[in-house]
Amino acid sequence: MSTEGSRAPAPLRVVVAGAGIAGLYAAALAARRPATAVTLVAKGALEDSNTWHAQGGITAVTAQGRAAGDSAAAHAADTLRAGAGPNDDAAVRLLCTEAGRQIDTLAAWGVPFDRAADGYALGLEGAHSAARILHIGGDRTGAGIAQALIRTVRDLAAAGDLDLREHTAVRSLLRSGGHITGAVLETAGGEPAELRADVIVLATGGAGQLFEATTNPAGATGDGVALAWEAGAVLADLEFVQFHPTLLDPAAAGGRSFMISEAVRGEGALLVDAAGRRFMPGVHPDAELAPRDVVSRAICSRRRELAQQGLQPAVYLDATAVAAERGDGFLARRFPMIDATVRSLGFDWTREPLPVMPASHYWMGGVRTDLHARTSVPGLFAIGEVACTGAHGANRLASNSLLEGLVFGRRAVEASGRYRTAPSFDARPLAFEDGTGTCTRADIQSQVSASAGVVRDGAGLELAAKQLAEWTAPGDSPDACASLLPVARLLVAAAAARRNSVGAHYRTDFEQAPAGRERLSFVKEQEQP
Template sequence: MILNTDVLIIGAGITGLNFALNLRDDLDIIVLAKNSLQECNSYLAQGGISVLRNENDYEAYIGDTLSAGGFKNKRQAVEILVKESRAAIKRLEQLEVPFNRDKNGELIYTREGAHSINRIVHCDDNTGEQLHKVLEKKVREKTNVKLIENCFFADLLASKNRCVGALAINEGKELNIIAKTTIIATGGIGGLFKNSTNFHSISGDGIAIAIKNNIKVEHLNYIQFHPTSFYEDIEDKRRLLISEAVRGEGGRLLNKEGSRFVNELLPRDKVTEAIIKEELKYKSNHVYLDISFLEKDFVLKRFPNIYKNCLERGIDITKEPIPVTPAQHYFMGGIKVDMYCRTSMENLYAAGEVSSTGLHGANRLASNSLLESLVFSNRAVEYINRTISPYSVIFKELIKKSDGDKDYYNNSLSIILQQEIKKVRGDIINELVAL
């Protein structure tokens, strides 16, 4: 089966949905999800989204991101992220994403490891789920967007380094989707690991297909292990993440003897390393994260989902420490993109966790991932909206209007082409004048 579209978005996490919502209404858009729409890592995000707190925070936020990334970050990407963070959050506020607010209606900011101040906005402790729900609802209201679930992206359709769409498998049938612009937003690689906080189905498919098609990828060894996933003796099951925000609110890491062994707010790689050392020292497969000394009401209000999920596993976090151990969590490398998410293949974009903007360096600062998805997809949207050929839209309108009348079609077309030629001439003259 063959489908034609203006834009094909592969992936329906926060990244894919943000594209679908903000691309022009006059473009035909198809969005693919491998399984259900909810089976994406975006849905699992707990802690929140970082944002520039105020102008005084500019250097500090950049410094925190660089330092967490081991100074391997691309500075330009970090500056863009920080500068455009407030606008990205403002857009979400306009969509009425239910961020936690104080009595005066002001956003509440929390803190996570390696942040020097509180600068993370959140929706309780399931920010990703609440954000995804809002975006999904808004996307479903758009008549130009077609969402296809249970549709497996199998390969790109490309010729001479020019992407013309993708091959997918939907309910056992081949689907050739021809698209002017294709966006890969297939997320990370956690499904390749035995112990990961990711959904197993998020398994690096986008990267594998990029490599197969000779598209540039980078930093494939930059893989982040989160220090605190709930320890349980299970195989083949996603590991429950105990958000960094638990440590941000004062949670303490304890070894088998009940002693603290590390500054809990160090970057993730440092805390992970310290936990592994402790586990080896005590020949144990976990350490403990204790938050039971905090006010019970506060814990229940701040971490309702972590409380519920731990209780289901036999641990009451208001009374006892949580057994935790590191697990694969995030992929900083990926398909190499520029600051508009353009890949090395023409007409092909990549965004979100599958992409490498270079922003995170060798280790991601907590809560910078959703923000990266939003900021860079917003930039790519703006670029695509401005540059995607308007002709298909014009032709579609014209065919509809002419209703089979060839003369009407030809005359209208020649008027449109003359107008376009004038515009192009105007642009060239302007460029020459500017020179």
């Protein structure tokens, strides 16, 4: 048969939006595939991500790093226990069994995991039954992984194998016949441009900026969830927001927001009140290493009790006994970045406890996906924190987030050329109408923090919903972010709809529920013609 005049098939056009661990990894894997044209879009610089700031580590049971008796099955059991019921069992198994493969890939790409004499050095964090946390530079795990992935992506871009667009935002998704066909981009200069695509992979991260106190960078504004919502994708588990228990109190740190890794408690640091009294042993059998939702609520409760007694409502993370027991320089060696930062802020944590408070950290909810990272919209995939795989349930197990970005980032790339259909999820239709009042980012943060924080109730959620409904999206002011308002409305609506307490969603007007499987999913109600 003659091939004269025949043409090679057009390459699969893949756009990855977001440059944290999930986006960088997926873009690098996709760029290595034949007949694939990859564009990586980053709202800021490649270093502007939650991944870069991740301290504690990444969870994995590997051949080169395994505590005695530990296994992927034990990792899965801990993930399910922390998740408090509404986990997707298949997603949990996939996350834990695929961990070793992703670590091997990162190591081959030059990620310098800390080593011990017999393999990877392993740390312990809350709700884990064994030490299985890999880290880099003690407490610079995210930056260590990101640096290697960024180097890989820049090399691919320099070789012409990847189109890299930094300081560029995705403003909307384009569809035809229900299928994704591209995106509208906007550069830092404000110029819009259409980018055609066969597949779009959302890797835009979370929405920590919904809250006044957060461990997240300024760019964590829920953009991907807002984009997917407008495109008609199903969202799930939006009420489940994890609060990290130990943000260095900005009021005592000159306004600086800085997270103290859970790995510090894993090394033996304790939570105490202003009188030096511990309170976690009376709250949970694992005390300071209880799941994050338990620790965060306990800190809030203790602060409230102290205020009611007319005492200083402060809680501290005390590592002084660790420093004394482990010897001079231990904290600086084990946590060099934390040590340097707290000292620069005027604290000598070898001699004094650090004032801490809970802060929004990770959104378990997001764009609902299947095991291949597919959303309910054909051609649209979601990975990392923007996605809701169901692996985390109602409360993420510490250090599972970086791992999830890797596992499902690879799954998305492997599925992108094979699946042109989309899974179907049951979902409740939901609609919002814009008000006419103007608002700022700070206005939205104040409402969400007051109503949907560590502890919630129906009255507060109802008031917040009414106020959010009166506003229209922020304009072009310096603190504006159009994504925050719809995402705030979605979070508050989901928290109001879940009329029980489970995991990170705690309502004082409803009792803690036994482990249950119910998951709340929503989809934008279509306008009637």
